[in-house]
Amino acid sequence: MYAQMVDTGVARVRSADELEGEEAGFQRGIDALEKVEATDWMPEAYRKTMIRQISQHAHSEIVGMLPEGNWITRAPSLKRKVTLLAKVQDEAGHGLYLYCAAETLDVSRDTLLEALHSGAAKYSSIFNYPTLTWADIGVIGWLVDGAAIINQIPLCRCSYGPYARAMVRICKEESFHQRQGFDIMLTLCQGSPAQKAMAQDALNRWWWPTVMMFGPPDAESVHSAQSMAWRIKLQSNDALRQKFIDQTVPQAALLGLTIPDPALTLDPETGHYRIGPVDWAEFYRVIKGDGPCNRERLAARVAAWEDGAWVREAAAAHAEKQAARRKECAA
Numbered sequence: 001m002y003a004q005m006v007d008t009g010v011a012r013v014r015s016a017d018e019l020e021g022e023e024a025g026f027q028r029g030i031d032a033l034e035k036v037e038a039t040d041w042m043p044e045a046y047r048k049t050m051i052r053q054i055s056q057h058a059h060s061e062i063v064g065m066l067p068e069g070n071w072i073t074r075a076p077s078l079k080r081k082v083t084l085l086a087k088v089q090d091e092a093g094h095g096l097y098l099y100c101a102a103e104t105l106d107v108s109r110d111t112l113l114e115a116l117h118s119g120a121a122k123y124s125s126i127f128n129y130p131t132l133t134w135a136d137i138g139v140i141g142w143l144v145d146g147a148a149i150i151n152q153i154p155l156c157r158c159s160y161g162p163y164a165r166a167m168v169r170i171c172k173e174e175s176f177h178q179r180q181g182f183d184i185m186l187t188l189c190q191g192s193p194a195q196k197a198m199a200q201d202a203l204n205r206w207w208w209p210t211v212m213m214f215g216p217p218d219a220e221s222v223h224s225a226q227s228m229a230w231r232i233k234l235q236s237n238d239a240l241r242q243k244f245i246d247q248t249v250p251q252a253a254l255l256g257l258t259i260p261d262p263a264l265t266l267d268p269e270t271g272h273y274r275i276g277p278v279d280w281a282e283f284y285r286v287i288k289g290d291g292p293c294n295r296e297r298l299a300a301r302v303a304a305w306e307d308g309a310w311v312r313e314a315a316a317a318h319a320e321k322q323a324a325r326r327k328e329c330a331a
């Protein structure tokens with residue numbers, strides 16, 4: 001079973017006048033836009049929801065290094081190689097800040113990683129697709145990091161202080177990532193017909209998975225109502241998805257690329273682009289563990305964990321030695 005199935009005990013969202021005692025005070029603080037800090041009282045369901053979301057986000061950053069890491073040795077120039085290496089290192093950094101933010105909620109990193117490695121925890125669906133050509137690296141930066149920024153900017157103002165603060169730096173770095181991706185796409189689109197075709201092919205394969213990244217439609221989003229009441233989520237999945245589409249369609253036109261959606265139209269009344277039907281069956285298949293690369297991604301993470309056992313053992317032995325030495329000096 002791939003779903004985390006975290007039972008937060010929330011059957012339905014209760015209104016402010018149904019809450020009592022500490023819980024009522026907690027909600028008043030949230031409504032007054034106060035940040036929740038690690039040492040504050042919080043409902044158990046809030047704590048579990050934050051652990052679920054932050055750890056899922058951290059796992060996504062770390063697993064997200066794999067599809068891009070695949071191209072570091074094959075980047076087409078030294079400049080592109082150095083830039084991609086820096087981007088992939090940034091993703092590792094994001095994962096580490098996020099694991100630290102999750103640890104403030106009284107859960108150990110080992111527990112979180114165990115959940116990832118056993119397949120119990122989720123990570124973003126988008127990283128279960130393969131990077132077949134260099135243009136995929138451009139598309140990931142342009143679309144995937146572009147989508148990540150839209151999803152994550154509101155998280156800088158979310159109610160949980162350690163998560164909100166971690167997101168500020170992450171968003172700054174994501175905007176550099178988005179630009180490097182767009183720059184790769186621009187170069188390919190201004191290049192030879194074969195390069196332009198490669199860019200179009202990458203867009204064809206990544207467009208719909210990126211649209212799905214924002215999560216299920218609002219009507220099927222099980223956590224949204226409670227997460228919005230707790231100001232963990234400030235905008236709904238569909239609202240963020242629409243923002244992404246409105247921002248990206250003109251960028252594709254600038255590149256001279258076609259969005260692979262024959263039903264795409266601009267609604268003159270609202271000024272928003274309308275897209276054709278999304279294959280949600282594919283989304284659910286991927287998040288249940290049956291996407292094109294799910295098994296490969298998890299196997300790579302588990303192998304990295306096992307191969308790194310000697311580093312963890314050496315670090316623990318070193319820390320023990322240092323502690324013993326400090327004790328000796330103090331005696």
Ligand code: BYC
Nearest residue numbers: 003004005057060061064124125148213215221222223224
């Ligand atoms: N993939 O009730 P919903 C990045 C799950 S990192 C997989 O709407 P929620 C980047 C959801 O977890 C990208 N699962 O949930 C990194 C839930 O299942 P569980 C990651 C998904 O939490 C490196 C169920 O579906 N970003 O961008 O209210 C390089 C029902 O959904 C997905 C974050 O994690 C998905 N796409 O809303 C480049 C941001 N969507 O947990 C880029 C923080 C939904 O009950 N997270 N599910 O088993 C969020 O903003 C929210 O958690 C989501 C989902 C909008 C993703």
